Amino acid sequence: MExxxxxxxxxxxxxxxxxxxxxxxxxxxxNFMTEDYRITTAGSLISGRENFKxxxxxxxxxLLDAKTESIDLIxxxxxxxxxxRWVCTGRNNGxxxxxxxxxxxxxxxxxxxTIRDNKLAECWVERSAYELFQQLKENSQNQFV
Numbered sequence: 393m394e395x396x397x398x399x400x401x402x403x404x405x406x407x408x409x410x411x412x413x414x415x416x417x418x419x420x421x422x423n424f425m426t427e428d429y430r431i432t433t434a435g436s437l438i439s440g441r442e443n444f445k446x447x448x449x450x451x452x453x454x455l456l457d458a459k460t461e462s463i464d465l466i467x468x469x470x471x472x473x474x475x476x477r478w479v480c481t482g483r484n485n486g487x488x489x490x491x492x493x494x495x496x497x498x499x500x501x502x503x504x505x506t507i508r509d510n511k512l513a514e515c516w517v518e519r520s521a522y523e524l525f526q527q528l529k530e531n532s533q534n535q536f537v
Contacts, residue, residue, distance in 0.1 A: 397510055398510060399467075399471070400465070400467040400471050400473075400474035400505075400507055401465045401467070401474070403424065403474070403507065403510070403511070403512060404462060404465055404474055404476050404503075404505065404512075405462060405465070406424065407420075407421075407424040407512065408460045408461070408462055408478070410423075410424070411424070411448060412458055412459060412460035412480070413459050413460075414457065414459070416452055416458070418445050418448060418449055419445075421441060421444060421445050421448070422441065423511075424511060424512055425441045425444060425511055425512050425513070426441070426508055426509065426511045426512070426513045427440070427441050428440065428441070428513070429441045429444055429511075429512065429513060429514070429515075430513075430514045430515070431444055431447075431514070431515040431516075431517065432515070432516045432517065433447075433515075433517040433519075434517075434519075434521060452482075453485065454484075454485050454486050454487050455480070455482035455483070455484070455485065455487060455497070456482055456483040456484075456485045456494070457481075457482050457483050458480065458481070458482040459480070459481050459482065460478050460479070460480045460481075461478060461479050461480075461481075462476045462477070462478045463476075463477045463478060463479060464476065464477040471507065472506060472507050472508070473504065473505065473506055473507070474504075474505045474507060475502065475503070475504050475505075476502070476503045476505070477500070477501075477502050478500065478501055478502070478503065479498060479499070479500050479501075480498070480499055480500075480501065480519070481496065481497065481498045482496075482497060483495065483496055483497070484497050484528055484531075487524070487525075487528055488524075488525050488528060488529075490528050490529065490532055491532055493528075493531055493532065495531055497524060497527060497528065499519055499520045499521070499523065499524040500519065500520045501517055501518060501519030501520065502517070502518050502519075503515050503516070503517045504516045504517075
């Protein structure tokens, strides 16, 4: 599925639907990201589309049934930048190296993408990781063993 002249909103929405909704088509990343795609997430830089695919695969193994829904999409007039405010949900399978409890979790985030050649070329992600960690830690302390 080759992408053609999608608006920034369509590009991000289709990426979320293909990659972050079941059945999680990681190969669709080839259609949405440039080959030299770069993402900064949790303060770490992941360079290259293949490395990003591996990161997504690993994350989705820790967050079962992962699903990301965009709440807001904003782009600049040149359509070279797009910002998405989103909610990600799934079941905990060992996030933050904590014991898997398979409980439903939800966290929010913001992604700022650069668009080049009608593909996502770069991204900066901030998510409510601290709050999610606290929620998971509290869940693990409240479990009866």
